[in-house]
Amino acid sequence: MLRSRQIGRISRRLTVAVxxxxxxxxxxxxxxxxxxxxxxxxxxxxxxxxTLTVLNTEGQGDFDPARLYTSGGGNVPxxxxxxxxxxxxxxxxxxxxxxxxxxxxxxxPSKNATVWTYxxxxxxKYEDGSPITSADIKYGIERSFAAELSGGAPYLRDWLIGGxxxxxxxxxxxxxxxxxxxxxxxxxxxxxxxxxxxxxLATQTQTxxxxxxxxxxxKYENHPVSSxxxxxxxxxxxxxxxxxxxxxxxxxxxxxxxxxxxxKIDVKSGLxxxxxxxxxxxxxxxxxxxxTTDTNxxxxxxxxxxxxxxxxxxxxxxxxxYTTYLAFNPKVKPFDKPEVRKAISYAINRTxxxxxxxxSALAEPATTFLPDQKVFGYTKYDHFPAGKTGNxxxxxxxxxxxxxxxGLTITLAHDTDEHNLEQGPKIATAVQEGLKKxxxxxxxxxxxxxxxSELYTSTKDAPGFFISRWGAxxxxxGPFLAPIFxxxxxxxxxxxxxxxxxxxPAVNKEIDEINKLTDLKEAAKRWGALxxxxxxxxxxxxxxxxxxxxxxxKDIKNVVISDWTGVLDIxxxxxx
Numbered sequence: 001m002l003r004s005r006q007i008g009r010i011s012r013r014l015t016v017a018v019x020x021x022x023x024x025x026x027x028x029x030x031x032x033x034x035x036x037x038x039x040x041x042x043x044x045x046x047x048x049x050x051t052l053t054v055l056n057t058e059g060q061g062d063f064d065p066a067r068l069y070t071s072g073g074g075n076v077p078x079x080x081x082x083x084x085x086x087x088x089x090x091x092x093x094x095x096x097x098x099x100x101x102x103x104x105x106x107x108x109p110s111k112n113a114t115v116w117t118y119x120x121x122x123x124x125k126y127e128d129g130s131p132i133t134s135a136d137i138k139y140g141i142e143r144s145f146a147a148e149l150s151g152g153a154p155y156l157r158d159w160l161i162g163g164x165x166x167x168x169x170x171x172x173x174x175x176x177x178x179x180x181x182x183x184x185x186x187x188x189x190x191x192x193x194x195x196x197x198x199x200x201l202a203t204q205t206q207t208x209x210x211x212x213x214x215x216x217x218x219k220y221e222n223h224p225v226s227s228x229x230x231x232x233x234x235x236x237x238x239x240x241x242x243x244x245x246x247x248x249x250x251x252x253x254x255x256x257x258x259x260x261x262x263x264k265i266d267v268k269s270g271l272x273x274x275x276x277x278x279x280x281x282x283x284x285x286x287x288x289x290x291x292t293t294d295t296n297x298x299x300x301x302x303x304x305x306x307x308x309x310x311x312x313x314x315x316x317x318x319x320x321x322y323t324t325y326l327a328f329n330p331k332v333k334p335f336d337k338p339e340v341r342k343a344i345s346y347a348i349n350r351t352x353x354x355x356x357x358x359x360s361a362l363a364e365p366a367t368t369f370l371p372d373q374k375v376f377g378y379t380k381y382d383h384f385p386a387g388k389t390g391n392x393x394x395x396x397x398x399x400x401x402x403x404x405x406x407g408l409t410i411t412l413a414h415d416t417d418e419h420n421l422e423q424g425p426k427i428a429t430a431v432q433e434g435l436k437k438x439x440x441x442x443x444x445x446x447x448x449x450x451x452x453s454e455l456y457t458s459t460k461d462a463p464g465f466f467i468s469r470w471g472a473x474x475x476x477x478g479p480f481l482a483p484i485f486x487x488x489x490x491x492x493x494x495x496x497x498x499x500x501x502x503x504x505p506a507v508n509k510e511i512d513e514i515n516k517l518t519d520l521k522e523a524a525k526r527w528g529a530l531x532x533x534x535x536x537x538x539x540x541x542x543x544x545x546x547x548x549x550x551x552x553x554k555d556i557k558n559v560v561i562s563d564w565t566g567v568l569d570i571x572x573x574x575x576x
Contacts, residue, residue, distance in 0.1 A: 046558040046574030052262040053290035053553075054570065055276045059269040060239030063232070064221040065208035066144035067151040069473075075293060075570045076267055077205060079244060082227040082255065084118055084137065084187075084202040087564040089257045089572055095562020096375040096475040098199050098520075099257065102132065102209070102227070106199040109518050113194040118202075120185040125249040126211065127226040134187040136209035138179045142169045144206040145176075148218050153473060155201050161192045170217065194516040196523060200474040226250075229260035229571075242267040261558070261574035277301060280551040281311055288555040289575040291568055297549040299358040311551070316559050318548040320566030321371045321480065322471035324357070324422045326412075326431065326541035327456070327499040332464030334410070339402035341538035344465075345384035347395035349434030353543050356430035357421050361549060366542035369484070370477055370531045373563055377477040379528030383536050395438035407439040413456065413466035416446035422546070423452070423467040431467075457495040468499060468540075475564050477527020478515065485534055486511050500539040507534065 054076065062068060065081045078086070086101035088094060100106060103118040110116075124132035144152050146168030157163040161178035169175060178190040189198070214225050222235050229250045234243035244265040252260070266286075276295045279287045297305070297315065305311045326344070328335040335341060350365040357363035364372065367382040385391065399408055414428040421427065425446060432442040445463075447455060456466045472479040483489050487503025490496055510530050517523040548566045552559060555576035560569045 046259070046261050048261050048263070048574075050262050050289060050575040051264040051266055051286070052556075052570075052573055052575050053286045054265065054267040055271055055279060055287070055290050055292050056267065056269040056294045057271055057273055057276065058294050059237065060235075060242045060267060062151055062221060063235060063239050063242070064149060064218075064224060065140060065152075065205040065210065066146070066149040067221070068205040069151065069153055075565065075567065076242070076244075076265075078228065078571060079230040079258070079260070079265065080224060080226045080228045080232060081205050081208040083205060084207040085199050086203050086257055087562060089259075089560060089569055090562060091560055093374060093563050095560070095569075096373065096564045098203060098474075101203075101255070101257065102137070102207075103202070107202065109196070109198070113196045113198070113516055113518055114191045116189045116191070116198045118187050118189075120187075121254045123251055123254050124227070125251070126209075127231040127247045127249055129249045130211065131184075132209045132227055133184040134181040135184070136211050137187055137207055138175070138181050139169065139212045139215075140208050140210035141179060141206050142166075142176055143210060143215060144168075146170050146217075152206055153204050155204070155473075156206055159191045159193070159195055159198075159201070161190050163192075169212075193512070196514075196516055196518040197474070197476055197478050197520070200476060200520075203474060229255065229258050230265060237270070240268075240270045242269075258571040259558070259574070260571065265570070277551055280314075280553055281305075283554040288553045290553040291556055291570065291573060292550055292552070293567055293570060295550065296362075297551060299362065302359075302361055302549060305551075310554075314552055314554060314556075316548075316550050316552060316561050316568050318550070318561040318566035318568070319371070319373065319545070319563055320471065320548065321373060321376055321475055321563070322469065322546055322566075323366055323369060323371060323480075324427070324467065324469045324543050324546070325366070325369065326543060327466055327468040328539060329462045329464045329466075330500055330539070332462075334402070334404070334408065335464045337402045338538060339398045340404070340408070341541075342384055343395040343398035343402070343408075343438065344435065344440065345538050345541050346386050346391045346398065347435045347438035347440060348386050348431065348541055348543070349388075349390040349437075350386065350543065351388045352430040352433055353427060356426040357544055357546070362421075362547050363544040364547060366544050368531060369535060369540060369542050370480055370528060371545050373475065375475040375524060375563065376472070376480060377524035377526065377528035377531070379525075379532050381532045381535060384538065390434045390437060392438040395435075395440070399439060404439075407441065409441040409443065410465055411443045411445050411463065413445050413447060413452070413463040415449055415452045415467070417449055420449070422469050427467060427543070456499070457497065459490065459492055459496045459501060462496075462499060466499075468497075470497065476520070477524060477531065478511075481527060481530060481534070482511050485539075502534075502539060 082102050084103045088097040088099045108117045145166050180188040226247045230244035231247045233245045273295045330336045354363050370376045370378050372378050415423040417424050428444050435442045483497045485502050490498045514523050514526045557574040560572040
């Protein structure tokens with residue numbers, strides 16, 4: 001399912017920029033309080049009109065629905081690309097629900113959830129006024145299989161019958177037989193196994209309609225045909241400067257999710273994170289009506305902002321389903337012994353780890369692999385209660401049982417990037433300090449980012465103990481647990497995220513059984529129970545879930561931050 005996942009795309013959204021104390025004015029002793037998952041923005045009812053500026057570090061490259069991984073680019077693509085279903089555009093937990101977009105509903109499944117049928121809404125049009133058809137959605141999906149348009153999510157390749165051998169419409173003119181379009185408004189998907197979460201998959205940009213006559217292959221990204229409220233009028237520097245203007249043929253009646261208040265959206269990327277936060281705080285000229293969709297505030301900046309109530313009121317807080325954890329490779333000694341893994345779990349000082357991650361405003365301690373959100377099926381448990389600062393006595397007891405009564409020396413692999421507050425040296429050092437009290441001497445071994453990623457995702461060369469992370473492509477336990485613990489997703493010659501190389505028939509069977517469920521609430525309960533069951537084997541040590549803190553301009557209104565993405569939803573923003 002997620003075995004070809006580009007984890008770096010997720011990490012871009014989570015990197016916390018720590019910059020100089022001079023950026024935001026006079027120092028203060030504390031950061032702003034975490035008052036919830038969003039901030040309302042400037043008062044008054046949002047109005048249409050004006051220009052919204054977006055200031056980002058990462059460019060909007062590969063602006064093609066076939067090549068985007070999930071909604072990508074901080075929600076900017078969702079202004080141009082509509083999909084069969086989409087996320088509910090509301091604050092917090094309500095925003096983690098899936099709702100219809102181009103489709104009239106969430107799809108009609110067959111009895112065993114291997115066939116899904118969708119009907120399109122009336123009145124759907126492209127930017128040129130031509131109608132959107134089911135054949136366009138089929139073609140949009142098919143072109144995502146072309147080698148020259150790689151980079152998108154792998155699910156359809158894995159789930160559709162024949163998807164594993166299909167090479168896209170440029171090579172195979174016959175198309176995918178597993179996608180049928182019996183009429184202009186109906187599309188039917190035939191899957192090779194039950195998938196009750198297909199409505200969630202249908203939110204991904206691969207289900208964006210693409211008219212075959214307008215397809216220019218790899219050059220399509222320069223001017224993709226809009227099905228959303230905005231169209232591309234400028235795309236410079238491979239997405240570094242993107243300008244969007246209203247699509248006059250978009251109908252709000254068919255799209256209750258996107259509010260589309262501004263007349264124009266000017267996306268400027270390739271900027272330094274410190275510059276972005278300084279411009280947003282100062283708010284001069286167009287920057288007063290600006291937001292960022294990829295730049296967080298760091299601990300030093302939050303301390304500064306805590307002394308300025310006006311700036312504090314302009315900090316949006318969000319949560320995204322993501323976990324940073326310690327991973328074991330049980331094929332490497334002594335991690336083959338459950339007692340050793342459990343001892344480490346007891347010895348962790350999570351207070352020290354949270355401080356290393358930027359403090360409690362930017363990270364929340366985790367004892368479960370699934371994030372603390374109901375939609376994932378979160379089930380509270382702590383199999384190895386370490387308290388806030390670790391339980392060295394219990395850890396020593398288990399080490400003695402494992403044959404290490406005189407102590408243990410092991411090595412932890414990590415990223416050498418000082419700014420990586422998820423897998424970097426600060427986290428590694430915090431883990432080291434906690435284990436020391438339990439009689440565990442932890443040697444640290446750092447690797448440059450690319451080498452580290454290559455190493456820890458290898459089944460052959462992965463170290464025995466290292467720092468990993470995982471984020472789900474949609475809010476469910478499925479894309480969280482399956483890639484990490486499903487034995488059939490162990491990748492021998494590629495990027496492997498089942499670090500423990502767990503291949504338990506009982507776990508694999510339960511994953512299959514949950515995937516058959518079309519009742520997402522029932523499925524969530526089962527994912528939570530499975531998380532608790534797997535957690536008892538100490539195959540990983542959950543450390544923390546990140547929190548987003550992002551500043552926005554003083555003339556920004558209607559800030560909405562959902563638990564689906566954890567970032568400001570650009571489709572809801574208005575400017576004063």
